[in-house]
Amino acid sequence: MRPSKLASLPTxxxxxxYLHVIENAEREGAEFISGTVIADELELEPxxxxxxxxxxxxxxxxxxxxxxxxxxxxxxxxxxxxxxxxAVIIGAGSLATALxxxxxxxxxxxxxxxxxxxxxxxVGREIYQKPVYAMESxxxxxxxxxxxxxxxxxPSAVAQAAAEQVIAAGVTSIWxxxxxxxxxxxxxxxxxxxxxxxxxxLSVKIxxxxxx
Amino acid sequence: MRPSKLASLPTxxxxxxYLHVIENAEREGAEFISGTVIADELELEPxxxxxxxxxxxxxxxxxxxxxxxxxxxxxxxxxxxxxxxxAVIIGAGSLATALxxxxxxxxxxxxxxxxxxxxxxxVGREIYQKPVYAMESxxxxxxxxxxxxxxxxxPSAVAQAAAEQVIAAGVTSIWxxxxxxxxxxxxxxxxxxxxxxxxxxLSVKIxxxxxx
Numbered sequence: 001m002r003p004s005k006l007a008s009l010p011t012x013x014x015x016x017x018y019l020h021v022i023e024n025a026e027r028e029g030a031e032f033i034s035g036t037v038i039a040d041e042l043e044l045e046p047x048x049x050x051x052x053x054x055x056x057x058x059x060x061x062x063x064x065x066x067x068x069x070x071x072x073x074x075x076x077x078x079x080x081x082x083x084x085x086x087a088v089i090i091g092a093g094s095l096a097t098a099l100x101x102x103x104x105x106x107x108x109x110x111x112x113x114x115x116x117x118x119x120x121x122x123v124g125r126e127i128y129q130k131p132v133y134a135m136e137s138x139x140x141x142x143x144x145x146x147x148x149x150x151x152x153x154x155p156s157a158v159a160q161a162a163a164e165q166v167i168a169a170g171v172t173s174i175w176x177x178x179x180x181x182x183x184x185x186x187x188x189x190x191x192x193x194x195x196x197x198x199x200x201x202l203s204v205k206i207x208x209x210x211x212x
Numbered sequence: 213m214r215p216s217k218l219a220s221l222p223t224x225x226x227x228x229x230y231l232h233v234i235e236n237a238e239r240e241g242a243e244f245i246s247g248t249v250i251a252d253e254l255e256l257e258p259x260x261x262x263x264x265x266x267x268x269x270x271x272x273x274x275x276x277x278x279x280x281x282x283x284x285x286x287x288x289x290x291x292x293x294x295x296x297x298x299a300v301i302i303g304a305g306s307l308a309t310a311l312x313x314x315x316x317x318x319x320x321x322x323x324x325x326x327x328x329x330x331x332x333x334x335v336g337r338e339i340y341q342k343p344v345y346a347m348e349s350x351x352x353x354x355x356x357x358x359x360x361x362x363x364x365x366x367p368s369a370v371a372q373a374a375a376e377q378v379i380a381a382g383v384t385s386i387w388x389x390x391x392x393x394x395x396x397x398x399x400x401x402x403x404x405x406x407x408x409x410x411x412x413x414l415s416v417k418i419x420x421x422x423x424x
Contacts, residue, residue, distance in 0.1 A: 009413060012412050012416050013409040013410075015412050016408035016409055016411075017406055017409075020406075041393065078416075079412050079415045079416060080418065081415060085418070093310070094306045094307070094309035095307075095310035098305070098306040098307035098310050099407070104391060104407070105408070105411065108411065109415075110411060148418075149418075172418075172421070173417070173418050173421075175410065175411070175414050179232065179316065181253065187421070189414070189417045189418060191410055191413055192229075193410045195314060195316070195405075196228035197225040197228055197229075198225075198387065198403055199320060200224050200225060200227050201221065201225060201403055202361070202387050202401070203291045203321075204292075205385070205401045205403060206292065206297070206360075206384075206385050206401060207291075207292045209385075209399070209401055
C-alpha cells in the first residue's frame with residue numbers, strides 16, 4: 001500500500017512542541033499568546049509558526065496573538081488527542097518501559113494498556129501497573145483490551161513476524177520503533193520512529209558550532 | 213543564546229532514513245540507486261528526495277541514479293558520522309538503557325561511554341558493559357571520559373540542574389529527552405527530542421484512515 005501523503009508532515013510534527021509552549025503559557029494564566037513568543041521559545045521563524053497554526057483553524061489577532069484556550073483545544077481536536085487511543089506494546093524491554101512511563105502520552109490521549117513479550121520470564125510481571133502478557137495470548141486478548149494501536153519495540157529480527165501477529169489480532173495502526181521497514185496489507189497504518197533523526201540534527205549543530 | 217537556524221532541518225532529519233535505504237541497497241550489491249526507488253521506499257516524492265540529497269553534494273545521473281558508495285560516504289561526511297562522538301548519559305533509567313542498547317548509534321559514530329545517576333542503588337552497575345557512576349563524580353570524570361555530549365534522560369524536575377552540572381563539567385552539547393526547555397549559556401548546543409512528534413503523525417494518519 002502507498003498511503004496518501006500528509007502534505008503538512010513537518011507542521012504536524014511541530015504541533016506537540018507548540019502545544020507544550022502554549023500549555024505553559026496557560027499555566028501562567030495567559031489568555032493570549034503571540035506567534036512571535038512561540039517562535040522565540042522554539043527557535044523558529046514567526047511566519048512558520050503562524051503558517052503551522054493556521055492548520056488548526058485558529059487565527060491570531062494582530063498585536064494580541066492567539067487565544068490560548070481555543071488554540072489548545074484546536075490542537076487537541078486536530079490531532080484527535082481529545083479522544084482515547086488504546087495501545088499495546090510488543091516487546092517488554094527497556095524502551096517499552098520508557099514509553100509506558102512517559103507521562104506526556106497519557107495527557108495526549110494515548111493509553112498503553114498492556115505489554116506482550118515472548119520471554120516467559122517477563123510474562124506475569126507488571127510495568128507501571130500494566131500487565132505483561134505472553135506473545136502467544138495476543139490473538140485472544142487484543143479485542144478484550146480494545147487496543148487498535150500496537151507499539152513495536154521488539155528486536156529487528158522478529159519485527160515483521162510481530163507486525164503480522166498484531167495485524168492478525170485486529171490492530172490497525174503500528175508505531176514502529178524497530179529498524180525494519182514493515183510489509184503490511186493495505187489499510188494498515190505504520191508510523192516509523194527513528195531516533196537517529198534527532199542525532200542527525202545534533203551532529204549538524206555540533207559541526208556548525210565547530211565552524212566547519 | 214539564539215542558535216543560527218538550520219534552514220534544512222527537515223532534510224537533515226530525513227537523511228538517516230535515506231541512509232538506511234541506501235545501505236540496504238549496498239548490502240544487496242547495488243552500485244546505483246535511483247531517487248524514485250528511495251522515494252517509493254520511504255513514501256516521499258522523488259523531487260523531495262533529489263532536493264534533499266543535493267545537500268550532500270552528490271548528484272544523481274539520469275536513468276542510472278546515485279552512486280551508492282559515494283552517497284553513503286557523503287551522508288556520513290555531511291553528518292560528521294565518520295567521526296567518533298563520545299557521550300555520557302545522565303539518568304540511568306529505562307530510556308537510558310534503551311538508548312545505550314540502540315545498535316544504530318554505534319554504527320553512526322555515537323559512543324555512549326558511561327551513565328550517571330543520583331540513585332546510589334544504580335551506581336556501580338553496568339548497562340551494556342558501560343559503567344554507571346555517581347552524579348557527584350561527574351565533574352571529575354567527564355574530562356577523562358572525553359565526552360562532549362550529554363544525553364539527558366532525568367526526570368523533568370531535575371533536568372535544569374543536571375544540564376548545569378554537565379555544562380560546568382565541560383559538556384558542550386546536550387541531547388535533551390526531557391520535557392524541559394533548558395536555559396543554557398551561549399555556545400552550548402541543545403537538541404530537544406520529543407517522542408510526541410511521532411505520536412502526532414500517527415494520530416493524524418489514524419484520523420485520515422477513519423475518513424474524518
